[in-house]
Amino acid sequence: MKKLINQHPTKPFRWLLGVIPFLILLLFYVGASNARLAENPNDKLLPAFSSFTDAMQRMAFEPSKRSGEYVFWQDTASSLERLGIGVGISALIALTIGVMNGVIPFVRANLSPLVTAISLVPPMAILPVLFIVFGLGELSKIVLIAIGITPFLIRDMQQRALEIPAEQIIKAQTLGANTWQIIVRVVLPQVMPRLIASVRLSLGSAWLFLIAAEAIAATDGLGYRIFLVRRYLSMDVILPYVLWITLLAFAIDYLLRVLSKRLYPWFHSQTPEGA
Amino acid sequence: MKKLINQHPTKPFRWLLGVIPFLILLLFYVGASNARLAENPNDKLLPAFSSFTDAMQRMAFEPSKRSGEYVFWQDTASSLERLGIGVGISALIALTIGVMNGVIPFVRANLSPLVTAISLVPPMAILPVLFIVFGLGELSKIVLIAIGITPFLIRDMQQRALEIPAEQIIKAQTLGANTWQIIVRVVLPQVMPRLIASVRLSLGSAWLFLIAAEAIAATDGLGYRIFLVRRYLSMDVILPYVLWITLLAFAIDYLLRVLSKRLYPWFHSQTPEGA
Amino acid sequence: AKDSFKICWSIYVGWMPWDYGAQKGIVKKWADKYDIDIEVVQINDYVESINQYTAGQYDGCSMTNMDALTIPAAGGVDSTALIVGDFSNGNDGVVLKGKKDLKDIKGQTVNLVELSVSHYLLARGLESVGMTEKDVKVINTSDADMVAAYTTDDVTAVVTWNPLLSEIEAMPNSTKVFDSGKIPGEIIDLLVVNTETLKANPDFGKALVGAWYEIMSTMSADSAAGKAAREFMGKASGTDLAGYEAQLASTKMFYTPAEAVTFTNSAQLKTTMKYVAEFSFKHGLLGEGAPDAGFIGIETPSGVFGSDSNIKLRFDPSYMKMAADGKL
Amino acid sequence: MSYITINNVWKEYGDQVVLERINNTVEEGEFITIVGASGCGKTTFLKMLLGTEAPTRGLITVAGEALRYEPDSERGIVFQRYSVFPHMTVLQNVVAAKEFEKSKLLARLFGTAKQQATEEAMAMIKAVGLSHAVDKYPHELSGGMQQRLAIAQALIKKPRILLLDEPFGALDPGIRADMHLLVQDLWRRYKLTIFMITHDLKEGFYLGTRLWVFDKDRLDPQAPGAFGARITYDVPAGEVDPNAGNIIEEDVQATAAALKQSNSDQSQPELDGATP
Amino acid sequence: MSYITINNVWKEYGDQVVLERINNTVEEGEFITIVGASGCGKTTFLKMLLGTEAPTRGLITVAGEALRYEPDSERGIVFQRYSVFPHMTVLQNVVAAKEFEKSKLLARLFGTAKQQATEEAMAMIKAVGLSHAVDKYPHELSGGMQQRLAIAQALIKKPRILLLDEPFGALDPGIRADMHLLVQDLWRRYKLTIFMITHDLKEGFYLGTRLWVFDKDRLDPQAPGAFGARITYDVPAGEVDPNAGNIIEEDVQATAAALKQSNSDQSQPELDGATP
Ligand SMILES: Nc1ncnc2c1ncn2[C@@H]1O[C@H](COP(=O)(O)OP(=O)(O)OP(=O)(O)O)[C@@H](O)[C@H]1O
Ligand SMILES: Nc1ncnc2c1ncn2[C@@H]1O[C@H](COP(=O)(O)OP(=O)(O)OP(=O)(O)O)[C@@H](O)[C@H]1O
Ligand SMILES: [Mg+2]
């Protein structure tokens, strides 16, 4: 017998091992759900699977009686739009400030402490201030996402810009590049795949802030729907929505990874795990 | 004139540059506050500084009429306790599962997909379920923190354990170590400073979840207080509390960094920035 | 071991007495009297507290009549309104920014907690001036952030409850154009308990009712003790004595059990519940399987509204009656 | 019978034949140096002796028994880098082997057991000349000192076979000379059987008792992976015709050029130390 | 007057004197190879020529003018590693210099300007023998090819001075020989003035026209930082008494041993390439 550390499962067996915990979870759910439904057929906490399909059928494939919209898709579109704009703007700001901070010592001295301080403020605690400054419309939701993730992204970008070997910066200077040219041709392009990696890392938080923002004031969106139906404990809607969010999160993450690998092959050859 | 990229501010000047943005923010606040207060002396949104000191005087240095406690310190103690327990438990779980995942291929095949899936679920969306499963006592607050940050920590620990050069693991085997010994003597100690680094990274989220949990079910805590007075828009309490949370967050981060440097000098000599 | 029970409550003017009773040992005193344990738990988030009750984590919970119908009852949890504590008499209101008449609300966006009593109040208000919900646009807004939201320019109309309501009303250029005083007795604050638990443990009901009316008599007194109790409750809800008393002024508290019994026995309650059920049905709150507003039976002393075979919400004055008769 | 026999060993990764038809025997106490073009399979061969890779065909036996395909304390190894534990001091690094042996559960020793292990470790540390640095962490040591430590660590288990994969490749020429003396001294003192890969032909000739050259004796320019490397020269070292060195060097460089070409035509070759 | 004059140059880091009293002159077109023990200040000297470090005392002039303490296109550099831009293909790496020159704002060329720059770059790429790999990224190249690219990149700016800091230190001996031929060829073709640091004394003698040895001629064992290194030998290279090599080697190794000792007594020495 080899040591445990040297034993590798074969591919199909690995696959099986990976699926097992999910099956256990599923079984566990079905058991608990059946038990509760046996006691109270109207129980809303752990609905049967048929309730999920009913609810999704209703929300995704029948126009809403009130607005005539397909609620589920409408919610998805709104949320993704907010998430996209929020994350996009954050990435843009982070790229600009982070690279400046990383490359130009004077800018770094000026802005780095402020960014650090802001990154420590819990955004949820200053929500009222946000509303007052940015209003209650779409803007405030985007701003909440931005405030939530931008400081992290900036710090990461700064770090990454600083990690570019000094040799490259010196080399660029010996090739006649000025500060601006170094930024646009040497630093920016090298920081781009790292930006994608950081965005992937911060997407979890972005979803969190999106849901929080939608819970506060909205008329549609995945977070809005979850908090609205939470009022009457419609787990038959909440759980499929949560699953859907998880799937979306996975899909976005996957797309970003693939995109990054395609656009920046030189980057992924450096990092074995494709982080 | 040297290129901007080669100009470094002197130390005192760097310090000054760092302070300037804070001063500007402060000035900006005072201006806006004065303007609002001139219009409506009862305006609560941007209180004058005297209101902050009054409020803090009341909360921190006078016993509450209701319970005889010093509210501010009581809140701080409760929140820090929850945060500490929540983060501590998460770190422990992450260390155990993360290292196992990293070291033993069979465990990794079994658990890694599940952890990835869980890390994608936004915890806010399943709040109702959490509360029902874990009740509403102290436990649920700790669980929310744990659910919020543990998947991230596990994945990070797994990654870090995997990054330990294969040479070391082989070397340990040639020295006669079995799997368990490799875990406790080779992998665990090397992963510890990395755990501290990950915990530092995840503290921001931990605060977020703490505040969210306290807003839903608690009778004291920094998040509870902010939630409680938010309905009266008592910014004279909210803003100092936010500032205090920021300071606490900074202090914890600083302490962890110093602790890690002291305990694991060999680690910090590898990473130039002391990440 | 003693039988032990848990009830939960959330911060609202009419439910603060539970905090006082728990902190001052009044609940424990009554529980001891009936040789049971009662734990009183504060849950900040109102909806969460009802959800917890509905999921079976608590034996009782404070909530409004409408939420009692749409959440536990609609979720199949047979619930009994053990204590009818008060009804909102101006505690919920519609506030417009810059406009002075409810009719001006036409075409505006209205910020409120969707599917809550605020929503119901808005519907009733609109009805009173010959409009329907179609004439406005509703934006779901979390109650915790309502005050901050109102200070922004986007928000011109809100429906909310106290203490948020008085904070908002106090802001310049704001007018309360409709409030629950215009529909007295329709928004009722209850302590709801699980019917089965109550049936099996009448002592649980007796202890709660007994404690409640002891608190009522303390806090309603014009004495120093009464003032201290009110101040205590004010502080716990994040305000002070004056603030709390202002909130009490717009709440019709039933300080004596007799008042509550009379209110519960009146035929008006059944009519109110009919309005509420119709509103709830229209908004899909009675469940997807509900064919009409009467799908869920509501039992009141003056008769049952809706389905006799599916009674899930019961107004039962018998325990309050015992208190009124001094039989506890 | 010989101590180590290598019997028609092949190693293939998919289509690529890395080593083919390796046949050889080694007596106890020999010091074999291995040279060869980069990428020709030297490390792969060492890994098979170590047990982290199995041959795809053929058999290796040690003292008459089939080799165990898992690293164990019979065979010590020193890599070019990452060879010591960064989180342990010099002393701890060497004591660790004793602790692994004696304390199965905690992998830590206390009291007299610890003292005994420490004494043994100190002797070994002295043998490699690190007595003045026992309480330092690896990051406080120079590259040469780290490799001394790695050797001490390997030797304390008294392995019968010591494998060295370019142990001095990352060191300065000056320090390298010191290390040569050290290894030769330890080899004699502990009667080890050593296999050592080096890039430096001179080093190979000077150090060992026997020099192996790995090289492809057949090359298909269209499919550089079609044929594997073999042991093309197996010569006694130490006292040899200096001309032999030149012939070997030319051969190796021809293969190196061919391999370089093929490697840059394909993408990057796999890293040696893929995680287990 | 000489092309480069180095006039009583000192370099100190705090208390530590790295270089002291460096005086020398260099004519245009010389190929100077520099050897010396690790840590004795060779890279520091090159950095001063490059302009990323300023001498603490003394003056360096080039063509009669004080040296600018900032890297510019007058002086080309090739480092041991990290020398090319990983996100650009071979062609882009070389064209970049042209783009920096001609397009101040976008640092990109289009149309005929681009075509012209590409042609020039292709010629240079051909000169270093990378024509078959113009569209590859550095990570797809071997170490030797990367260094060829770094040289092409440096040369396209036609610098008058080319600085090489152990450019072949990370390469295999076989590939190294190729690179020697390449550098000598380019040096002649472009009439460069070259300073090249190497660890390999043989390389130093073989390649340049003049060999400098950096060494401490005074050593205080109690305070190894008290005295700096100087140029202790300045000999014409290429055609020299083989014995000179041995004497130098002995000296260098003595210093190396002393420095090693002091480095391991202090903590880790600073990394060369601290971020700017
Ligand atoms: N795990 C693996 N999977 C596929 N191919 C591998 C693997 N390990 C090594 N190889 C290939 O086997 C060949 C020999 O590699 P090896 O590391 O043994 O060479 P080497 O002689 O040690 O070279 P170097 O002198 O550069 O260390 C290389 O072409 C390499 O690409
Ligand atoms: N920025 C710095 N701050 C302080 N000391 C430094 C700095 N840069 C170099 N040194 C010190 O100066 C000395 C010379 O370093 P340098 O890198 O020039 O040596 P070197 O001769 O190039 O060595 P090697 O052959 O290892 O590259 C070393 O002792 C080093 O610690
Ligand atoms: Mg190798």
Ligand SMILES: [Mg+2]
């Ligand atoms: Mg150097």
